[in-house]
Amino acid sequence: MTLDLKALKREARSRGTSPARLMELAALDPQLSRQVAKSQRTPIPVLEHLAHSHDMQTRRAVATNLSTSPALLCQLGTDNQWTVLKAVALNSHTPSGVLLSLLSHHQKSVRQSVYERQTYPDEIIPTLVQQITPELARALALRRALQPTITFALLHVADEQTLYWLVKKHLGGVGDRQLLDAIARAGANSALMLSALSWWSDRPTVLQCLSDLHFQVVRKGLLYNLNTPPAVTDRVVEDFLTLPDAYFGEGQAGQRNELAYLLRLSLRSALSDNQQIRIQNLTQQYQSVESRPSMQGVTHDHPLP
Numbered sequence: 513m514t515l516d517l518k519a520l521k522r523e524a525r526s527r528g529t530s531p532a533r534l535m536e537l538a539a540l541d542p543q544l545s546r547q548v549a550k551s552q553r554t555p556i557p558v559l560e561h562l563a564h565s566h567d568m569q570t571r572r573a574v575a576t577n578l579s580t581s582p583a584l585l586c587q588l589g590t591d592n593q594w595t596v597l598k599a600v601a602l603n604s605h606t607p608s609g610v611l612l613s614l615l616s617h618h619q620k621s622v623r624q625s626v627y628e629r630q631t632y633p634d635e636i637i638p639t640l641v642q643q644i645t646p647e648l649a650r651a652l653a654l655r656r657a658l659q660p661t662i663t664f665a666l667l668h669v670a671d672e673q674t675l676y677w678l679v680k681k682h683l684g685g686v687g688d689r690q691l692l693d694a695i696a697r698a699g700a701n702s703a704l705m706l707s708a709l710s711w712w713s714d715r716p717t718v719l720q721c722l723s724d725l726h727f728q729v730v731r732k733g734l735l736y737n738l739n740t741p742p743a744v745t746d747r748v749v750e751d752f753l754t755l756p757d758a759y760f761g762e763g764q765a766g767q768r769n770e771l772a773y774l775l776r777l778s779l780r781s782a783l784s785d786n787q788q789i790r791i792q793n794l795t796q797q798y799q800s801v802e803s804r805p806s807m808q809g810v811t812h813d814h815p816l817p
Contacts (some may be wrong), residue, residue, distance in 0.1 A: 513599055515540060515541060517541065517543055517544070518541065518543055518590040520537055520541075520785060521543070521544065523537065523557060523780060524537050524538075524547045524548050524551065525546055525547065525551055525553075528554055529554045531557060534548050534554060534555075535558060537540050538558070538561075538562060538570075539639075542567045542570065543713055544570070545562060545565055545567060545570045546567070546569050546573050547572050547591075548562065549562045549565075549570045549571075549573035549574045550573040550574075550576060550577055551577070551659070552577060552578055553579075554577070554579065556579070556580075556581055556584070556690070559574050559577065559579065559580055559581075560584055560586060561576050561748065563580075563587060563588055568593045568595065568596060571588065571591060571593070572593075572596045572598075572599045574588065575591075575597075575599035575600045576599045576602070576603065576683065577603075577648050578603065578604065578605065578780060580603065580605065581605075582605055582606070582607050585600055585605060585606045585607065585610060586602050586607060586610055587731050589606070589610040589613060589614065592619075593771045594619045594622050595626075596619065597614060597619070597622045598622055598625040599629075600614065601614050601622065601625035601626045601629065601717070602625055602629055604629070604630065608633040608635040608636050611632075611633065611636050612625050612635070612636055612639060615625050615639055615640070615643060623643070623790055624643050624648060624651070625638060626651055627640065627644075627648060627651075631659065631813075632659060632662065637661050637662070639661075641661070641662070641665040642667050644666060644669050645669065645753075646669055646670060646671050646674070647755075649666045649670040649671075649674050650670070650671065650673070650674045650752075652666060653666060653674045653677040653678050653682070654677060655777075657682070658682045658783065660690065661685045663683065664686075664690075666667060666678055666682075667705045668715045670704075671704075672704065675704065675705060676708065676712060677706035678708070678808070679708050679709060679712040679713055680712060681758070681782060683713070685714075688715055688717045688718060690709065691709075691715065691717065691718050692717065692721050695709070695718070695721055695722065695736050703712075703727055703729060703730070706722065706725060706727065706734075707727075707729040707730050707732075707733050708729050708730075709722060709733075710722045710730045710733030710734045710737060711729070711733035711736060711737055712733075712737065713737070713739065714739040716739075717738065718739045718771060719739065719740050719741060719744055720741065720743075722734060722742055722812075723740075723744045723747060723748055731748050731751070731752070734748050735748055735749065735752060744785075746783070746784075746787075749783060749787055749791075750787070752780070753787060753791070753794070755792045764780050792800070
């Protein structure tokens, strides 16, 4: 007899279908068992039965179902199929203990699925932070939202491109005080994170704090960042005009980006006439240089005098 799967799926989705009938439907065909397993109207006893199904996609549907109980998610958290485990990792009702177990799973995609959750229980955050890699940081930075604790952890392990997305997309919900504390703890060991903030942050308080750090790449970022407050710009510009070689080094290679910086500085309306004249003089000196500034290859560990 040929099954009318379309009609039977409608019955499986129906609010009035009894638990006994749902069990019958699930036994007729794997497509029906998956339909029953993913429906949030399906009673817990039926989901518990389907969690033992030989069909992997049915078990995965149970793991995805937001009506699945934490106890049942614990059971599915020991499944031998990594696709089921990924669904368990993403379910918002999965207990912390199961998530911690999945973070130590041998399959990389299972571990990464824990990071792909919308939220993280407080109990697992220390372990999450310890296991973040630059590759994972890059994937997480492209997400719509991150919890502040994870954002801070990413700031310390991310590469330049990832830091750009973190500063641009994920610092909006983070308070100035938290950022200032992170800057105070960072020091020279996190110069790439500090420079990312100096180049791309739009927080006046944060930029003011960064101007107190005498690291080349940080102060260069402040010069280039059009969000830098005028008072901070004036202070850093004066330092730059007094000791330009301290920012860019000596010789043609060390000065290859100066023209671009100087041209950007010349756009600052808040600069004094004297500073504008001095900038014009330096611009003429480096007018043959056409390369655009880049943070790549910049030495981070030599503070200004």
